[in-house]
Amino acid sequence: MDSIKTINNILGSVFVNQNKIKAYEAYLKNQWNDMMPHAIKIRTKSIKLSNKTLIIKLDSSPLKQELQIMETKIINKLNQHDNPLNYKYIEKLIFL
Numbered sequence: 001m002d003s004i005k006t007i008n009n010i011l012g013s014v015f016v017n018q019n020k021i022k023a024y025e026a027y028l029k030n031q032w033n034d035m036m037p038h039a040i041k042i043r044t045k046s047i048k049l050s051n052k053t054l055i056i057k058l059d060s061s062p063l064k065q066e067l068q069i070m071e072t073k074i075i076n077k078l079n080q081h082d083n084p085l086n087y088k089y090i091e092k093l094i095f096l
Contacts, residue, residue, distance in 0.1 A: 058096070
């Protein structure tokens with residue numbers, strides 16, 4: 001009976017953690033849209049979170065290069081906002 005409770009606790013923990021990650025990803029998408037100018041927002045095709053890396057798909061190669069140069073500044077800006085989930089902070093950006 002104790003092993004069933006342990007398994008339930010582990011599964012419940014995994015489920016809660018996955019939901020928290022999805023919520024944090026949604027929060028980051030909102031932050032991206034709030035802080036970026038319209039010209040960048042319309043070129044942003046998707047935003048995904050993987051560990052402490054934010055993967056941003058863009059449809060403009062010159063824009064990818066420009067944002068890569070500004071990576072540290074963008075990370076600092078994303079991380080400076082109050083995070084209502086008290087979750088992981090971004091350490092790296094990948095522009096695809």
